[in-house]
Amino acid sequence: MNRDLINVFLRELRRMTSRRIYFASCLVLPLFSLLFMATLFGNGQMEDLPVGVVDEDNTSASREIARRVDATPTLRITRHYANETEARRDVQRKVIYGYLLIPSGFTEKAGNNQEATLCYYYHNAMLSVGGELRSTFETLLKQVSVTPIVTQAMAMGADEASITSFLMPITEDDFPIYNQNRNYTIYLSQPFFFIFLQILVLLVTTYAIGSERKYGTGGDWLQSAGGNIGIAVVGKLLPSSIIFICIGVLANWVFFGWMQIPLSGSLWAMNLAAILLIVASQALALFLYSLFPVLGLVISVVSMVGSLGATLSGVTFPVAFMDAPVHAASFLFPVRHFMEVVQSLLYEGGSLADYGMSLIALLLFLLPPAFLLPRLKKSIGLNSSTALRSHKNSPSVYRESILEEGEGVEAIIQR
Amino acid sequence: MKILNVALYECKSILHNLPILMVLGGGIFLYGLLYNYMYSPNVLRDVPVVVVDESHTPLSRHYIRLLDATPQVRVQGVVNDLKEARERTRKGEALGITFLPADFDEKVGKGDEAVFVTYNTTVAFLYYAALKEAFSGAMLALDDEVRPRQVVFLASQVVPAIANIRDIQVQGIALYNESGGYASYLIPAVLMVILFQTMLMVISMRCGEENERRMRPLWRVTGHGSSWRTAVSIVIGKSVVYVGFYALFSIFLIGLLPLVFDLPHLADPLLLVQLLTPYLFATVFFGLACSPFFTDSDAPLLLIAFFSVGLLFLSGISWPLELMPWPWRVLHSLLPAPVGTLAFVKANSMGATLVDISSEWSLLWMQCVAYFALACIVYKKY
Numbered sequence: 001m002n003r004d005l006i007n008v009f010l011r012e013l014r015r016m017t018s019r020r021i022y023f024a025s026c027l028v029l030p031l032f033s034l035l036f037m038a039t040l041f042g043n044g045q046m047e048d049l050p051v052g053v054v055d056e057d058n059t060s061a062s063r064e065i066a067r068r069v070d071a072t073p074t075l076r077i078t079r080h081y082a083n084e085t086e087a088r089r090d091v092q093r094k095v096i097y098g099y100l101l102i103p104s105g106f107t108e109k110a111g112n113n114q115e116a117t118l119c120y121y122y123h124n125a126m127l128s129v130g131g132e133l134r135s136t137f138e139t140l141l142k143q144v145s146v147t148p149i150v151t152q153a154m155a156m157g158a159d160e161a162s163i164t165s166f167l168m169p170i171t172e173d174d175f176p177i178y179n180q181n182r183n184y185t186i187y188l189s190q191p192f193f194f195i196f197l198q199i200l201v202l203l204v205t206t207y208a209i210g211s212e213r214k215y216g217t218g219g220d221w222l223q224s225a226g227g228n229i230g231i232a233v234v235g236k237l238l239p240s241s242i243i244f245i246c247i248g249v250l251a252n253w254v255f256f257g258w259m260q261i262p263l264s265g266s267l268w269a270m271n272l273a274a275i276l277l278i279v280a281s282q283a284l285a286l287f288l289y290s291l292f293p294v295l296g297l298v299i300s301v302v303s304m305v306g307s308l309g310a311t312l313s314g315v316t317f318p319v320a321f322m323d324a325p326v327h328a329a330s331f332l333f334p335v336r337h338f339m340e341v342v343q344s345l346l347y348e349g350g351s352l353a354d355y356g357m358s359l360i361a362l363l364l365f366l367l368p369p370a371f372l373l374p375r376l377k378k379s380i381g382l383n384s385s386t387a388l389r390s391h392k393n394s395p396s397v398y399r400e401s402i403l404e405e406g407e408g409v410e411a412i413i414q415r
Numbered sequence: 416m417k418i419l420n421v422a423l424y425e426c427k428s429i430l431h432n433l434p435i436l437m438v439l440g441g442g443i444f445l446y447g448l449l450y451n452y453m454y455s456p457n458v459l460r461d462v463p464v465v466v467v468d469e470s471h472t473p474l475s476r477h478y479i480r481l482l483d484a485t486p487q488v489r490v491q492g493v494v495n496d497l498k499e500a501r502e503r504t505r506k507g508e509a510l511g512i513t514f515l516p517a518d519f520d521e522k523v524g525k526g527d528e529a530v531f532v533t534y535n536t537t538v539a540f541l542y543y544a545a546l547k548e549a550f551s552g553a554m555l556a557l558d559d560e561v562r563p564r565q566v567v568f569l570a571s572q573v574v575p576a577i578a579n580i581r582d583i584q585v586q587g588i589a590l591y592n593e594s595g596g597y598a599s600y601l602i603p604a605v606l607m608v609i610l611f612q613t614m615l616m617v618i619s620m621r622c623g624e625e626n627e628r629r630m631r632p633l634w635r636v637t638g639h640g641s642s643w644r645t646a647v648s649i650v651i652g653k654s655v656v657y658v659g660f661y662a663l664f665s666i667f668l669i670g671l672l673p674l675v676f677d678l679p680h681l682a683d684p685l686l687l688v689q690l691l692t693p694y695l696f697a698t699v700f701f702g703l704a705c706s707p708f709f710t711d712s713d714a715p716l717l718l719i720a721f722f723s724v725g726l727l728f729l730s731g732i733s734w735p736l737e738l739m740p741w742p743w744r745v746l747h748s749l750l751p752a753p754v755g756t757l758a759f760v761k762a763n764s765m766g767a768t769l770v771d772i773s774s775e776w777s778l779l780w781m782q783c784v785a786y787f788a789l790a791c792i793v794y795k796k797y
Binding site: 021024025029033036039040041042046047048049050088089091092093094097098110113114115116117118119120121122123124125126127128129130131134135137138141142144145146147148149152153158162163164165166167168169170171172173174175176177178182184187192195196199200203204206207210211214295296297299300301303304306307308310311312316317318321322323326344347348350354 | 433434437438441442445446449450452453454455456459460478501504505506512523526527528529530531532533534535536540541542543544547550551554557558561562565566568569579580581582583584585586587588589590591592593595597600601616620679712713714716717718719720721723724725728732733734735737738739740743757760761764765766767768771772
């Protein structure tokens with residue numbers, strides 16, 4: 001094997017073990033996000049959401065309706081109110097997420113064939129909870145709404161089946177293609193873990209390379225790679241690639257193996273996509289740094305790119321429905337292509353033909369930084385002369401080189 | 416006097432630091448505008464679905480037209496079998512399938528229930544909601560049209576008896592965010608998290624810079640002494656500057672953006688001031704209390720940026736707090752961002768008053784006190 005490559009690799013390992021920031025960002029935070037995403041949603045089901053009932057009617061019929069609301073797995077009646085104002089106020093305080101209003105005289109009106117109304121109110125400022133409330137109430141109350149007709153018809157001797165078929169000649173049967181129980185763990189956990197991970201990969205890569213310049217150790221870095229910038233970069237990024245890839249594969253195992261999230265496609269393909277996401281994110285960070293090699297500035301750009309990835313990955317709001325420029329820009333984010341693969345594998349059991357293009361797109365991210373390697377080399381060479389002597393990266397060496405670096409930044413900015 | 420000196424020194428240091436100015440400009444102004452722009456479609460319209468029509472009758476074609484007419488859905492194509500439809504969803508050309516069985520019309524003609532099956536993708540829950548709404552809407556419309564024809568299937572004595580019976584009206588009313596928009600749901604929370612995150616970044620960059628120079632510039636201003644007095648003046652002096660800057664940025668992010676982009680803005684400006692005061696102070700004190708971890712001016716940025724999405728989750732606006740395991744609920748109440756975000760959404764998107772947000776509000780003040788004490792201890796130890 002290439003001796004220089006091993007040199008740089010070992011040098012990077014020494015750097016990583018000498019500073020807490022690498023320990024935190026390569027191990028602690030990824031494992032923290034794994035724990036976070038795996039446990040945040042509990043069992044993943046929206047159930048027992050607290051709701052209220054305003055029963056102004058207070059008859060056995062109205063109590064029966066309330067009982068049926070309480071009996072749904074999604075809803076739980078935690079409060080009974082005498083009037084709507086109090087219920088409204090409790091929604092505002094987020095004590096309950098919605099309520100059912102049974103107006104006074106409801107039973108009487110329904111019995112006397114006058115217009116009777118049931119109203120449910122749901123909390124839409126919290127969109128996911130509101131949606132859940134709405135569909136539960138809607139399904140339940142649809143059955144309640146025809147009871148007067150059904151009762152009357154049955155009293156006249158009709159059977160229940162023919163009367164419901166009359167009232168609803170066409171009914172639908174709802175089959176979600178995937179994730180039948182609408183489990184939030186299935187929907188969000190794995191995708192969001194990788195959104196977190198790509199932010200870390202982007203930032204760690206930028207920091208690892210940028211800190212060489214910042215602490216004036218760039219010359220030493222190049223020297224250990226025998227002056228070859230390609231070897232220097234590969235050897236430097238390899239240790240963190242390996243760590244992140246191990247964590248990515250571990251995460252896939254935790255989600256699809258241990259937690260048994262159903263996966264329609266192949267786990268190998270999922271792991272391959274994770275590996276490519278990590279490498280592509282490293283390449284993107286390298287590219288951005290090579291474009292503008294000042295750590296303090298580029299790291300804030302990279303942190304923005306990382307968190308924009310959360311939006312543009314299309315996990316929550318579909319990118320195809322955003323404005324054309326935003327849609328186009330999303331292709332510049334590795335995480336977007338990764339999510340295409342994930343969604344194909346998760347939901348459609350897709351084959352290589354379906355997501356192959358996305359994998360290739362991830363590989364394409366490796367090209368732009370390769371073209372900028374000479375530029376990167378030049379920028380490292382700029383202020384490396386002072387650092388050639390420092391072989392070990394002790395903190396004291398770092399600190400002494402700071403003041404020189406401070407001037408270096410300003411010189412770059414003025415240029 | 417010391418406080419004033421620290422404040423002046425801090426102010427100067429911020430204005431002379433280009434990366435910090437970039438974080439402020441980029442993070443607050445660019446990010447604030449960008450987020451609004453990205454989510455400007457707000458609601459989903461014309462989601463493509465594919466219909467499997469095995470019945471080929473006027474009735475099934477009528478249903479397809481009704482479905483196509485719903486605002487949420489666009490019929491992308493009509494195919495003959497389910498396999499072909501799955502193929503289209505696999506390629507991403509369509510996101511939902513409706514299946515009309517061969518006996519669809521026949522069953523209606525016979526007075527049986529005719530079942531059609533809808534397959535929705537749950538690729539994103541947002542699609543699911545849009546599709547479900549459209550499918551049921553079209554179905555109800557068709558039901559209403561077909562029903563009069565069905566009278567013939569009922570026993571003769573039943574028809575007059577039920578002809579005038581009214582069914583119970585059911586009304587669902589959305590409280591707040593009536594249009595169900597995604598932007599109007601998410602962006603208010605994002606704005607609060609941006610405030611917290613950028614503020615923490617600026618503080619971390621400043622503290623990192625000072626740590627790198629072993630606090631020398633700061634001691635030049637205050638004189639090196641580990642007295643409580645010095646520590647308290649440093650903490651207050653710095654906080655005043657940060658809160659001062661952020662009071663201005665808040666006017667833009669919290670006051671102006673919701674008006675410009677037509678996001679919910681139900682809260683009274685006074686209430687927002689009452690809420691932001693403990694929020695900003697708690698954030699600054701929290702940042703200063705963390706300063707020993709900010710050992711260089713770039714590394715902390717790396718950690719802070721990572722937490723943005725997690726903080727949004729912790730605020731409890733997407734996944735309800737009640738359903739989170741308790742350790743995460745505890746973490747929610749220990750940090751300023753999730754608590755402040757939730758309070759802001761309650762106030763500005765739901766029109767809650769100070770009394771309604773009193774639990775969050777008092778939590779923020781408690782955080783202020785605790786983190787202030789912690790920050791003073793930290794600065795005494797330097």
